[in-house]
Amino acid sequence: MSPQAAPGVLVTTDWVAQHAADPDVRLVEVDVDTTSYDQGHVPGAAGWNWSSQLCDTLVRDIVPKATLEQLLGRTGVDNKTTVVLYGDNNNWFAAWAFWQLKIYGHGDVRIMDGGRKKWLAEGRDLSTDKPSFPAKSYKASDPDQSLRAFLPEVQAAMKNKSASMVDVRGPQEFTGEILAPPGLPETCQRGGHIPGAKNIPWGKNCNDDGTFKSTDDLRAMYAAQGITADKPVIAYCRIGERSSLTWFVMKHLLGFKDVKNYDGSWTEWGNLVGAPVEKP
Amino acid sequence: MRAVIEMKPEEYSRRQQELDGWAITIETYRLGDTYHCTIASVDPGARFARADSATREDAEARALEKAARYLAQTRKFEV
Numbered sequence: 001m002s003p004q005a006a007p008g009v010l011v012t013t014d015w016v017a018q019h020a021a022d023p024d025v026r027l028v029e030v031d032v033d034t035t036s037y038d039q040g041h042v043p044g045a046a047g048w049n050w051s052s053q054l055c056d057t058l059v060r061d062i063v064p065k066a067t068l069e070q071l072l073g074r075t076g077v078d079n080k081t082t083v084v085l086y087g088d089n090n091n092w093f094a095a096w097a098f099w100q101l102k103i104y105g106h107g108d109v110r111i112m113d114g115g116r117k118k119w120l121a122e123g124r125d126l127s128t129d130k131p132s133f134p135a136k137s138y139k140a141s142d143p144d145q146s147l148r149a150f151l152p153e154v155q156a157a158m159k160n161k162s163a164s165m166v167d168v169r170g171p172q173e174f175t176g177e178i179l180a181p182p183g184l185p186e187t188c189q190r191g192g193h194i195p196g197a198k199n200i201p202w203g204k205n206c207n208d209d210g211t212f213k214s215t216d217d218l219r220a221m222y223a224a225q226g227i228t229a230d231k232p233v234i235a236y237c238r239i240g241e242r243s244s245l246t247w248f249v250m251k252h253l254l255g256f257k258d259v260k261n262y263d264g265s266w267t268e269w270g271n272l273v274g275a276p277v278e279k280p
Numbered sequence: 281m282r283a284v285i286e287m288k289p290e291e292y293s294r295r296q297q298e299l300d301g302w303a304i305t306i307e308t309y310r311l312g313d314t315y316h317c318t319i320a321s322v323d324p325g326a327r328f329a330r331a332d333s334a335t336r337e338d339a340e341a342r343a344l345e346k347a348a349r350y351l352a353q354t355r356k357f358e359v
Contacts, residue, residue, distance in 0.1 A: 033318065033327045040311050043286050088318075089325055120309055121294070125286045170324035175359045182302045182321040183328030183350035191357055203325050242324065280359040 002215040005255025010113045010212065011084055013122055020044045025082045026075060026133070029116065030054070030093040032241075040126030042086070042119060046075045046133070050093045050241070054100060062100050062143075062263065069138045072106075076133025079107070086112035086119070090203070090210045095245035099261055103148065105141025111248070117210040147247070149234045149260035151268060158194055158276070163232035163258075165197035166225075168246045169266065173238070174199040175280035179270075180238065187238065188270030192277040194236070198225045202242040205249045215253055222250070229256045236262035236269075287312050291336070296322055299344065300351050306343070308336055315339040319347040 004010065011019075019025050020042060027045035029037050037047035048054060053071055054063050063071070077083055083106060085094040094111055101109045112119070120126075149157075157163035172178045176191025193199070204221060207213055213221075227233060233256060235243040240263030250256040269275055289309040296305050303322035308315060317339040319329040328350050331342035 033330060035330070036318075039316050039332075040287065040289070089320070089327060117294075117307075120289045120307075121292055123288050123290065123292065125288055126311060127286045129285065170321075173324070177356055177359050178354060179357075180354070181324050181326040181328070182354045183319075183347060184326060184354075186355070191359075201324060203323070 002219065004215055004253050006252040009110050009252045011110050012113055013119055013124065016042060016084060016086070016112050016119075017124060019084075022082075024080070025084060026077050027084050027086070027112075028075065028097065029087055030085060030097045031088040031116065032092050033088055036088050036116065038128065040128050043125055043127040043129070044131055045086075046131065048075075048097060050096060054093075054097055062103065062148075065104060065140050065143065068100070068104055069140050072138040072140075073136050074133070076136055078136040078138055081136075082108045082110065084110045084112055086115045088116045090117060090206045090245070091115040092202075092241050092245060095248045096241040098248055099147065099244040103143045103145075105144065113212060114210040121209065147251075147260060149236075149262040149264075151264055151272075153260075154194070154234055154236070154262050154264075154269070157232070157234055158196055161196065163234045163260075164227050165194050166227060166233060166235045166243075166246060167193045167197040167199050168202040168235055168237045168243050169193075169199070170201055170203075171199060173266070176277075177280075187267045190270050190277055192270070192279040193266075194269055195276050195278040197236075197278070198227065200225055200227070200246070202237065202245050205246060212249065212253060218249055219254055222254070229254065232258040232260070234260050234262050236265040238266045239263070240265045291315075300348055302351050302354075304347060306340060308340055310336070317343040319343050 087094040179186040235246045237243040247261040250259040292309040308317040320327045329347035333339035
């Protein structure tokens with residue numbers, strides 16, 4: 001089996017059980033369902049709310065640098081802390097947090113393979129206690145925008161075919177049959193996908209137990225769709241969180257050098273006046 | 281020092297079924313005296329309804345009722 005491009009970036013539930021109390025390790029749960037943490041979480045884990053703490057709450061943007069520095073400081077994280085992220089939905093928003101921590105230059109960030117689902121299924125301890133941490137000082141780097149695609153770059157890539165576009169939403173969203181995942185609010189005016197995009201749903205990165213597939217299987221899956229490391233890749237979904245998981249897979253498990261997450265995603269493209277849309 | 285209560289999730293179950301034409305996953309477990317149930321779409325796997333109750337049956341019934349209500353608002357377009 002091929003090794004991960006970034007060895008150690010995935011940790012097992014066993015590893016977490018053994019290292020959760022290490023002073024240099026900070027566990028953080030980030031869920032789609034922001035009530036999950038309160039129901040019970042890995043003992044000692046902090047909880048971050050993606051909708052209020054991992055974004056700019058005024059304009060649509062990632063978390064501002066100063067806000068992230070404060071959040072990390074409050075969570076007892078300094079620049080040398082090993083941050084281990086996990087969450088529900090096979091780590092959707094854990095990957096979103098991972099992507100942002102990498103944008104701001106945090107060195108040692110890892111993901112608990114299988115996330116909350118695997119921890120629960122294994123019957124491991126949960127706690128409803130909300131731990132407090134000694135505040136630390138955190139200094140973030142200026143944002144590395146090379147990990148992120150903005151609209152003009154996506155438009156140019158579509159026109160020039162200068163990057164492989166990967167739409168990680170479900171097939172019904174890709175074709176435009178539905179405008180949002182079933183049961184969730186519609187947030188766009190038009191359905192379909194960016195012309196030329198390949199549909200490789202995020203869930204295909206994972207096994208049934210929530211863990212990531214082997215690097216060999218992942219590499220083969222992307223190669224079968226013509227997505228290889230020798231060409232830039234832009235991944236997108238609806239709001240950028242599912243595509244952050246695919247970004248994580250390509251960048252940190254498979255070692256693609258030039259892969260970006262287009263966090264504007266379909267809620268931006270599908271609302272643009274005059275933007276080209278491909279269906280089905 | 282605060283007393284920290286830790287519990288193990290018990291009676292964990294996860295199954296798939298169809299609800300109003302949509303494939304869903306039902307995940308339920310008991311933590312202490314409370315059953316927690318969450319409903320997710322199979323594709324793309326997004327959680328969209330949940331409920332807690334003193335019994336598994338009630339937690340799942342309430343979560344399914346919410347899920348059906350939310351799914352009824354999902355429009356399908358011809359492609």
